[in-house]
Amino acid sequence: MPIAIDFEYHKPKDLAEAAALLARYQGGAQLLAGGTDLIVWLKEGMKKPEALIDVKGIPELWHLDVKDDALSIGARVTFTELIESALVKNEFPVLWEAARTVASCGVRNRATLAGNLCSAVPSLDGAPALLVYDACVHTRGTVEEREIPVSEWFTGPKRTALLPDELVTAVELPLPKKATAGCYVKLGRYQGEDLAQAGLAVLAEAGNVWKLAFCAVGPVAKRAGKIEALLRGKKLSDALIAKAKTLVAQEISPITDVRASKEYRLHMCQVMLERGLKVAQARLLGKGPAYGESVL
Amino acid sequence: MTKTTIQLKLNGIQRRVDVEPNDVLVDVLRDKLGVKSPKVGCDRGDCGTCTVFLNGRTVRSCLVLAVEADGGEVMTLEGISQNGPTKLQKSFVERSSFQCGFCAPGMVLSATELLQNNPHPRRAEIQEALAGNLCRCTGYSPIIEAIEAVCKK
Numbered sequence: 001m002p003i004a005i006d007f008e009y010h011k012p013k014d015l016a017e018a019a020a021l022l023a024r025y026q027g028g029a030q031l032l033a034g035g036t037d038l039i040v041w042l043k044e045g046m047k048k049p050e051a052l053i054d055v056k057g058i059p060e061l062w063h064l065d066v067k068d069d070a071l072s073i074g075a076r077v078t079f080t081e082l083i084e085s086a087l088v089k090n091e092f093p094v095l096w097e098a099a100r101t102v103a104s105c106g107v108r109n110r111a112t113l114a115g116n117l118c119s120a121v122p123s124l125d126g127a128p129a130l131l132v133y134d135a136c137v138h139t140r141g142t143v144e145e146r147e148i149p150v151s152e153w154f155t156g157p158k159r160t161a162l163l164p165d166e167l168v169t170a171v172e173l174p175l176p177k178k179a180t181a182g183c184y185v186k187l188g189r190y191q192g193e194d195l196a197q198a199g200l201a202v203l204a205e206a207g208n209v210w211k212l213a214f215c216a217v218g219p220v221a222k223r224a225g226k227i228e229a230l231l232r233g234k235k236l237s238d239a240l241i242a243k244a245k246t247l248v249a250q251e252i253s254p255i256t257d258v259r260a261s262k263e264y265r266l267h268m269c270q271v272m273l274e275r276g277l278k279v280a281q282a283r284l285l286g287k288g289p290a291y292g293e294s295v296l
Numbered sequence: 297m298t299k300t301t302i303q304l305k306l307n308g309i310q311r312r313v314d315v316e317p318n319d320v321l322v323d324v325l326r327d328k329l330g331v332k333s334p335k336v337g338c339d340r341g342d343c344g345t346c347t348v349f350l351n352g353r354t355v356r357s358c359l360v361l362a363v364e365a366d367g368g369e370v371m372t373l374e375g376i377s378q379n380g381p382t383k384l385q386k387s388f389v390e391r392s393s394f395q396c397g398f399c400a401p402g403m404v405l406s407a408t409e410l411l412q413n414n415p416h417p418r419r420a421e422i423q424e425a426l427a428g429n430l431c432r433c434t435g436y437s438p439i440i441e442a443i444e445a446v447c448k449k
């Protein structure tokens with residue numbers, strides 16, 4: 001199907017040129033990275049930009065490395081590149097595990113983590129892992145650079161804190177100071193290539209500190225602060241898990257859609273919490289299923 | 297809109313073609329460059345029938361603008377079998393793995409990429425690598441078996 005709307009196409013060679021183009025179009029331009037969401041939206045007429053600004057030609061966005069005690073993931077880095085990175089697998093295994101569940105191989109070869117954040121669909125698999133690792137989004141506009149915590153990034157379904165003259169340059173994850181382990185629990189209708197009906201990232205830190213974040217069960221992906229507070233400092237037990245499960249309904253606001261009913265999502269989030277906590281704890285002790293094995 | 301001429305290496309041959317910014321790669325391959333193996337199934341990234349290699353990795357050519365391929369290298373099924381069918385293709389033929397064949401070009405390319413990166417995949421890895429290639433006819437078993445058979449050789 002051809003794309004019915006007309007637009008100009010630009011491929012800037014550096015950040016300054018990209019910023020100048022964004023300023024020139026005053027919100028009328030759309031950034032293009034992997035395009036795996038955007039091209040569909042253009043075909044369906046859901047986006048009608050005057051111009052596309054392809055960021056793939058900007059070398060400043062290609063890096064995937066550690067600087068100043070943080071992993072910096074350039075905006076052009078694809079999910080496949082994340083999965084192939086030993087650094088990501090060793091230091092941020094929950095992000096690695098989540099990246100493997102995104103769509104299909106042919107999509108992951110093209111789709112970027114930064115693009116996923118900018119699409120900001122409620123089901124995005126990348127978000128819960130970034131939330132539990134306290135990641136930050138780096139942006140650059142015409143005048144200033146900003147650093148926005150992922151917890152403040154999503155402002156609604158398909159809405160973010162990105163301003164019209166800004167682009168994402170990188171996503172940064174501070175290297176964990178203590179031993180951590182965790183998991184990404186994804187509920188889909190079947191294994192392989194499906195959007196999440198619900199997603200949960202669990203991160204356990206030595207000393208019984210837990211970080212939890214849900215996606216696809218509310219307008220935006222978010223941390224589960226009440227459950228984290230309940231669990232903090234306590235030894236995991238069946239009684240504690242049962243109590244934590246009763247708080248799930250306060251943390252999420254699922255809806256009924258084609259993929260699942262609200263009741264099913266709520267119920268399964270409780271099941272996912274239980275399994276996720278147990279798997280994260282086991283992995284912290286060097287046991288449990290290998291990363292990448294399905295937790296559900 | 298500004299019409300541009302893009303250059304790409306298509307199945308080893310340097311080609312030039314005029315495109316509009318909103319032309320999609322799969323349509324340009326099929327309609328302007330005469331390469332018919334990539335098919336349009338869903339046209340939205342879900343089915344994998346439009347799979348081609350772009351710069352060494354498989355992509356959904358229904359989700360790529362033709363201008364994005366400028367200066368790049370595209371390899372389609374026609375390209376990988378230029379010197380006759382590959383071992384993998386022969387394995388598919390031996391088992392009559394396909395019925396209507398609409399999914400076949402995408403399946404062959406996705407499986408080719410898998411075996412390049414991982415010559416001895418487990419069954420679960422084969423299933424995962426093909427999860428984005430839908431087949432309406434076969435139930436997948438003969439496709440997966442043909443891939444497994446090549447790995448054993």
Ligand code: FES
Nearest residue numbers: 337338339344358
């Ligand atoms: S036609 Fe491209 S994935 Fe279905």
Ligand code: FES
Nearest residue numbers: 395397431432433
């Ligand atoms: S053989 Fe018909 S779709 Fe696969």
